[in-house]
Amino acid sequence: xTRKTPVNQKxxxxxxxxxxxxxxxxxxxxxxxxxxxxxxxxxxxxAAELYGEGKIRGFLHLYIGEEAVAVGALHALAPExxxxxxxxxxGHALVRGMPMQAIMxxxxxxQEGCARGHGGSMHLFDAATRLYGGNAxxxxxxxxxxxxxxAAKLQGETRLTACFFGDGAVAEGAFHESLNLAAxxxxxxxxxxxxxxxxxxxxxxxxxxxxxxxVKAASYGMPTFAVDGMDIVDVHATMQKAxxxxxxxxxxxxxxxxxxxxxxHSMFDAELYRDKAExxxxxxxxxxxxxxxxxxxxxxxxxxxxxxxxxxxxxxxxVQAEVAEAVAFAEAGSWxxxxxxxxxxxxxxxxxxxxxxxxxxxxxAKSPAPRSGRRSxxxxxxxxxx
Amino acid sequence: MSRKISYREAMRAAMHEALTxxxxxxxxxxxxxxxxxTYAFSKGFxxxxxxxxxxxxxxxxxxxxxxxxxxxxxxxRPIVEVMTVNFSLLAxxxxxxxxxxxxxxxxxxxxVPLVIRMATGAGRQLAAQHSHSLEGWYAHIPGIKVLAPATxxxxxxxxxxxxxxxxxxVIFEHAGLFNMEGELPDDWTVGIASAKVRRxxxxxxxxxxxxxxxxxxxxxxxxxxxxxxxxxxxxxxLRPLDTAxxxxxxxxxxxxxxxxxxxxxxxLAAEVMARIFENxxxxxxxPVVRVCSEEVPIPYAKHLExxxxxxxxxxxxxxxxxxx
Numbered sequence: 001x002t003r004k005t006p007v008n009q010k011x012x013x014x015x016x017x018x019x020x021x022x023x024x025x026x027x028x029x030x031x032x033x034x035x036x037x038x039x040x041x042x043x044x045x046x047a048a049e050l051y052g053e054g055k056i057r058g059f060l061h062l063y064i065g066e067e068a069v070a071v072g073a074l075h076a077l078a079p080e081x082x083x084x085x086x087x088x089x090x091g092h093a094l095v096r097g098m099p100m101q102a103i104m105x106x107x108x109x110x111q112e113g114c115a116r117g118h119g120g121s122m123h124l125f126d127a128a129t130r131l132y133g134g135n136a137x138x139x140x141x142x143x144x145x146x147x148x149x150x151a152a153k154l155q156g157e158t159r160l161t162a163c164f165f166g167d168g169a170v171a172e173g174a175f176h177e178s179l180n181l182a183a184x185x186x187x188x189x190x191x192x193x194x195x196x197x198x199x200x201x202x203x204x205x206x207x208x209x210x211x212x213x214x215v216k217a218a219s220y221g222m223p224t225f226a227v228d229g230m231d232i233v234d235v236h237a238t239m240q241k242a243x244x245x246x247x248x249x250x251x252x253x254x255x256x257x258x259x260x261x262x263x264x265h266s267m268f269d270a271e272l273y274r275d276k277a278e279x280x281x282x283x284x285x286x287x288x289x290x291x292x293x294x295x296x297x298x299x300x301x302x303x304x305x306x307x308x309x310x311x312x313x314x315x316x317x318x319v320q321a322e323v324a325e326a327v328a329f330a331e332a333g334s335w336x337x338x339x340x341x342x343x344x345x346x347x348x349x350x351x352x353x354x355x356x357x358x359x360x361x362x363x364x365a366k367s368p369a370p371r372s373g374r375r376s377x378x379x380x381x382x383x384x385x386x
Numbered sequence: 387m388s389r390k391i392s393y394r395e396a397m398r399a400a401m402h403e404a405l406t407x408x409x410x411x412x413x414x415x416x417x418x419x420x421x422x423x424t425y426a427f428s429k430g431f432x433x434x435x436x437x438x439x440x441x442x443x444x445x446x447x448x449x450x451x452x453x454x455x456x457x458x459x460x461x462x463r464p465i466v467e468v469m470t471v472n473f474s475l476l477a478x479x480x481x482x483x484x485x486x487x488x489x490x491x492x493x494x495x496x497x498v499p500l501v502i503r504m505a506t507g508a509g510r511q512l513a514a515q516h517s518h519s520l521e522g523w524y525a526h527i528p529g530i531k532v533l534a535p536a537t538x539x540x541x542x543x544x545x546x547x548x549x550x551x552x553x554x555x556v557i558f559e560h561a562g563l564f565n566m567e568g569e570l571p572d573d574w575t576v577g578i579a580s581a582k583v584r585r586x587x588x589x590x591x592x593x594x595x596x597x598x599x600x601x602x603x604x605x606x607x608x609x610x611x612x613x614x615x616x617x618x619x620x621x622x623x624l625r626p627l628d629t630a631x632x633x634x635x636x637x638x639x640x641x642x643x644x645x646x647x648x649x650x651x652x653x654l655a656a657e658v659m660a661r662i663f664e665n666x667x668x669x670x671x672x673p674v675v676r677v678c679s680e681e682v683p684i685p686y687a688k689h690l691e692x693x694x695x696x697x698x699x700x701x702x703x704x705x706x707x708x709x710x
Contacts, residue, residue: 118490119493125495151459154457174449181444346489
């Protein structure tokens with residue numbers, strides 16, 4: 001896939017064939033994943049609308065077109081795993097279990113939002129589902145994920161850390177430093193690259209001398225997978241393999257999800273850098289309609305389809321109701337009092353932080369030291385001695 | 387009773403104690419293990435605590451400082467050693483955009499109990515790229531605490547409360563202090579909440595921190611010989627600044643010199659002066675002056691380097707100017 005691309009040459013990104021074929025899952029699981037893709041789609045369509053109304057402000061980055069990646073990938077994780085995501089993370093938060101209401105309220109800037117309105121669309125955090133952001137510095141999440149995996153390893157935990165980032169992050173030093181550290185120290189990180197072919201408006205061919213991202217990751221000595229990110233069946237199957245590999249080896253694995261963003265980079269993007277025809281061609285691979293069509297098809301033996309149009313409409317109705325409830329919740333929400341402006345800059349004394357305590361290997365953990373040290377100058381070998 | 391130890395030994399003892407007392411604490415940085423620490427702060431630790439807790443890193447400041455943040459989020463208490471403040475610029479994104487912001491940006495869900503230590507300062511003929519004093523930059527950032535231990539006691543005692551703090555703490559250790567020896571009393575208490583009076587006086591308050599403290603104390607002795615009694619304030623905690631102690635010294639002495647190895651423009655000294663104007667303006671008998679580094683990349687040649695930095699003679703001259 002290495003290509004020499006003169007700077008001014010027109011670049012075409014041809015889509016793969018639209019996802020097709022039978023869905024090898026039982027009906028319940030298939031519909032769960034369809035439901036999650038629909039939830040992301042409807043949430044974001046509504047968010048775009050609310051942005052137009054001025055209810056949501058700041059930056060808003062939509063994931064529309066890429067839903068198969070978050071849904072297929074995150075359904076391969078266990079609840080105790082950590083997730084680090086980017087500023088295009090509504091879907092990840094939703095699939096991991098953050099209530100849609102908390103997401104919508106956060107985008108409204110209300111204190112009922114997951115981050116009390118401090119973060120907005122780009123900074124969704126959830127200690128309960130171990131979502132460590134919502135990081136809006138490209139590449140910023142990779143070192144964090146590496147450290148989360150280091151903590152898990154040193155504390156004898158089995159959880160892995162899945163770190164999502166885009167193709168743009170691959171150009172950052174943080175990408176290379178993190179992959180090197182994770183491989184060097186054999187840390188359980190699943191590096192999940194959502195390659196949507198553009199870093200904001202710059203095509204990957206104009207940013208990377210080596211456009212095969214797996215080659216870069218492989219140079220750090222870790223297993224790699226590349227998968228059609230429009231095909232949720234392939235995404236999930238590949239992610240399951242990758243997860244198993246991380247758990248077995250306890251070392252990092254890199255997965256490239258080849259996907260495409262149907263909407264603008266953010267609400268301020270006039271999309272001058274790509275042809276409408278290219279977007280239209282990729283829309284033929286749209287994860288929702290292709291998956292729906294596959295579920296509606298009769299299986300090879302002419303048996304029952306997994307989904308009827310009626311069931312789909314019911315599912316969609318449920319989702320639209322969830323979105324309406326989320327909007328109502330956000331509308332009814334309240335603003336954090338300005339008196340609390342400085343409240344969360346530092347952790348109040350006595351707060352038990354969301355980070356779990358270290359496992360007490362040999363029972364040696366003790367409560368944190370006091371805020372001032374008072375020590376004898378004699379050799380301090382006995383722990384806890386004052 | 388007390389005993390004589392060096393700044394280096396004091397810092398080493400503080401880390402040894404932390405590693406011994408809390409299994410969540412580990413040390414990570416360039417050459418902290420097999421090399422024994424760039425400044426021999428962690429000599430022998432690798433054998434005692436093993437490679438998992440005394441973790442040599444590649445030259446990846448952004449990566450390993452970020453990994454320290456992640457490890458803190460994951461339940462550990464990392465001490466991340468960045469060899470010098472000069473190299474910390476490669477990690478600035480993780481410190482400023484992640485460590486400092488995570489608590490507030492997550493609506494109070496995630497604290498980052500991380501300690502970052504780094505050597506700072508000039509004075510050893512290491513030339514422009516190894517001589518920065520950027521404490522003032524870090525002290526600009528809400529969400530982190532910034533410490534500057536300048537005495538044996540602080541070198542010994544500041545680490546424990548920094549590790550106990552639930553939020554990120556950056557500790558600046560001036561390389562010119564490492565061989566300094568002093569008495570450590572048997573019974574000492576060190577907190578990280580306030581500035582301290584290092585020398586009592588009544589005629590002029592000289593406010594400083596870090597590597598400039600010994601120079602300021604030397605200047606105070608010269609001034610004493612001329613009958614000027616200087617009160618020397620060691621800021622110790624550069625963020626949050628202890629405005630009350632600063633204002634009290636101004637109210638007592640009415641004349642003030644601020645000494646800061648950082649460059650003059652936009653310096654921590656400028657912030658100290660602003661606090662004085664905001665809080666103690668009517669106590670002043672003369673304009674506040676400052677002795678900072680000259681606004682030049684720090685040169686290699688000794689006479690030029692000396693000329694670029696605050697020195698006792700410059701401090702003495704600044705004080706005398708207030709009485710002219």
